[in-house]
Amino acid sequence: MNSEPHRVLPLNEPLALRCEQQLRERELAMGRPGAPPLMERAGWGAARLARALAPGARHVALLCGPGNNGGDGLIAARHLHQQGLQVSVHLIGGSPRTEANRHALAQAQGCGIACSLDLQIAPRADLVIDAMLGLGLRRPLQGEFQKAAALLAQHSGLRLALDLPSGLDANTGADWGAAPCDHTLSFLALSPGLFTGAGRQLGGTVWLDGLTDGTEPPWAHPPAAWLRGAEALTPWPEQGARGRWPHAGHKGTQGDVCILAGAMPGAAQLAAQAALEAGAGRVYVQGLAALNAVELMAAPAELPWLHNVFVAGCGWSEAQEERLANVLHQAKQLVLDAGALNAIAQSSALQRLLAARSSCAQETVITPHPLEAARLLGMDTSSLQADRLASAQLLADRLNCTVILKGSGSVVASPGQVPSLNSTGHAALASPGTGDVLAGWLAGLWTQSKKLAPHELAVLAVAWHGAAADLAPLGGGPLIASRLIQAMSTLHPHRACRLAPTTR
Numbered sequence: 001m002n003s004e005p006h007r008v009l010p011l012n013e014p015l016a017l018r019c020e021q022q023l024r025e026r027e028l029a030m031g032r033p034g035a036p037p038l039m040e041r042a043g044w045g046a047a048r049l050a051r052a053l054a055p056g057a058r059h060v061a062l063l064c065g066p067g068n069n070g071g072d073g074l075i076a077a078r079h080l081h082q083q084g085l086q087v088s089v090h091l092i093g094g095s096p097r098t099e100a101n102r103h104a105l106a107q108a109q110g111c112g113i114a115c116s117l118d119l120q121i122a123p124r125a126d127l128v129i130d131a132m133l134g135l136g137l138r139r140p141l142q143g144e145f146q147k148a149a150a151l152l153a154q155h156s157g158l159r160l161a162l163d164l165p166s167g168l169d170a171n172t173g174a175d176w177g178a179a180p181c182d183h184t185l186s187f188l189a190l191s192p193g194l195f196t197g198a199g200r201q202l203g204g205t206v207w208l209d210g211l212t213d214g215t216e217p218p219w220a221h222p223p224a225a226w227l228r229g230a231e232a233l234t235p236w237p238e239q240g241a242r243g244r245w246p247h248a249g250h251k252g253t254q255g256d257v258c259i260l261a262g263a264m265p266g267a268a269q270l271a272a273q274a275a276l277e278a279g280a281g282r283v284y285v286q287g288l289a290a291l292n293a294v295e296l297m298a299a300p301a302e303l304p305w306l307h308n309v310f311v312a313g314c315g316w317s318e319a320q321e322e323r324l325a326n327v328l329h330q331a332k333q334l335v336l337d338a339g340a341l342n343a344i345a346q347s348s349a350l351q352r353l354l355a356a357r358s359s360c361a362q363e364t365v366i367t368p369h370p371l372e373a374a375r376l377l378g379m380d381t382s383s384l385q386a387d388r389l390a391s392a393q394l395l396a397d398r399l400n401c402t403v404i405l406k407g408s409g410s411v412v413a414s415p416g417q418v419p420s421l422n423s424t425g426h427a428a429l430a431s432p433g434t435g436d437v438l439a440g441w442l443a444g445l446w447t448q449s450k451k452l453a454p455h456e457l458a459v460l461a462v463a464w465h466g467a468a469a470d471l472a473p474l475g476g477g478p479l480i481a482s483r484l485i486q487a488m489s490t491l492h493p494h495r496a497c498r499l500a501p502t503t504r
């Protein structure tokens with residue numbers, strides 16, 4: 001059966017993300033590189049989606065580059081022209097550089113479509129299709145491409161990018177000068193770059209046309225990453241946790257969490273509250289003079305290292321760092337955030353201790369934001385952000401633990417596993433304390449399901465965190481951390497699965 005474009009989010013199941021090399025190999029496996037019928041199918045899919053997105057459009061402008069991405073655009077132009085729309089094609093970057101583009105251009109011109117070298121996008125175009133550059137992007141946009149991207153960014157009509165917004169790096173999500181688009185239609189499979197770094201900001205609503213006809217061979221390699229989202233939540237209630245306590249269950253059967261507080265009490269209190277709301281049986285806090293919620297308990301003098309999931313680092317200052325070596329030695333299951341991560345970044349002895357934990361059957365999840373992750377890797381933040389997937393994997397391998405690299409398109413990476421990119425949530429989550437909520441929530445889930453692998457647990461917690469933000473009423477402002485906890489605790493997994501994501 002021939003495929004057709006479908007909307008990617010919200011997810012019904014984990015989706016495989018493919019790097020450029022895998023897409024190129026796939027193209028070879030499915031036919032002659034760049035030649036019809038793959039490009040023909042891509043252009044046809046693009047024309048179909050364009051009509052569906054802008055049914056009332058009369059005038060469509062296409063920006064077509066010299067490679068096969070431009071070829072996709074030229075074929076779409078031909079179909080739209082044949083359907084009676086006014087079509088103008090702007091050739092960016094000079095004459096065709098591929099045989100398939102040359103062929104598509106000749107066909108478009110043969111139909112009487114005006115293909116000009118003029119950069120001005122017709123101001124009355126209701127829809128602009130960006131087919132300048134796709135997988136073949138090799139350097140930042142300059143010259144004509146840069147000017148065309150600037151015009152596209154200012155255009156008031158709907159903007160549809162083919163394969164990728166031109167200037168977005170497919171593998172990393174690095175922005176090399178792309179204009180933001182309202183929609184992106186990807187071909188064959190999805191690229192990681194659409195879902196992390198600048199991808200979510202630039203790609204708008206993402207659509208996929210697998211260009212399949214049911215005769216394709218299976219993919220030769222595991223994906224570069226998995227795209228995950230609210231679909232991760234649906235198996236959770238069946239695991240007997242959160243809201244589904246066994247009938248004879250009680251606080252002692254649900255598992256305990258211990259939060260090690262620091263100089264800033266609010267951070268530990270948020271983490272503790274989140275662990276409680278996530279369904280932990282008992283939540284202890286060590287190091288706070290007063291507890292903000294009557295349900296929380298002061299930790300016993302002798303800490304139950306083997307039976308609790310520990311959270312360390314929320315609101316820590318340097319004064320707390322001395323105890324970290326002991327925590328790394330003793331805690332069986334440990335979530336590390338903020339101050340604890342900064343201490344580890346400064347001490348190779350602590351790094352060794354952390355990396356050695358897994359060989360003692362001790363499990364660790366760390367939850368750095370980009371600056372904390374950059375400190376841990378000894379690099380600057382922009383280098384880290386330039387390839388978030390690779391950076392998170394490097395950190396996971398180096399410290400031998402599960403890493404949640406927060407930010408737009410949070411990455412979950414663990415040694416020896418295919419990393420995941422999270423598709424839920426949006427910028428309203430970037431408010432103070434939401435990281436403490438994530439750390440506490442993660443611990444609260446973990447203590448109820450100690451057999452779940454830390455990687456899967458991290459995927460689940462991050463998806464839950466973001467899905468609650470997707471569901472919360474949109475006021476355009478930040479989501480206050482305490483309200484986030486409420487939203488997370490009232491989120492019904494099946495409802496989350498139907499959420500349309502917010503892209504910007």
Ligand SMILES: NC(=O)C1=CN([C@@H]2O[C@H](COP(=O)(O)OP(=O)(O)OC[C@H]3O[C@@H](n4cnc5c(N)ncnc54)[C@H](OP(=O)(O)O)[C@@H]3O)[C@@H](O)[C@H]2O)[C@@H](O)CC1
Nearest residue numbers: 027039067068069097133134135136137138139140141163
């Ligand atoms: N793979 C698949 O399965 C399928 C692929 N299909 C389509 O093919 C697309 C890939 O096509 P592609 O390989 O021809 O690359 P594309 O993005 O058109 O650009 C290459 C040209 O751009 C140039 N160039 C690069 N950077 C530049 C810059 N910053 N500024 C200016 N120029 C720059 C580069 O020049 P060079 O670097 O060689 O000097 C070269 O000439 C893919 O995205 C999809 O749309 C579908 O048809 C079917 C399924």
Ligand SMILES: [K+]
Nearest residue numbers: 130133164166
């Ligand atoms: K493009």
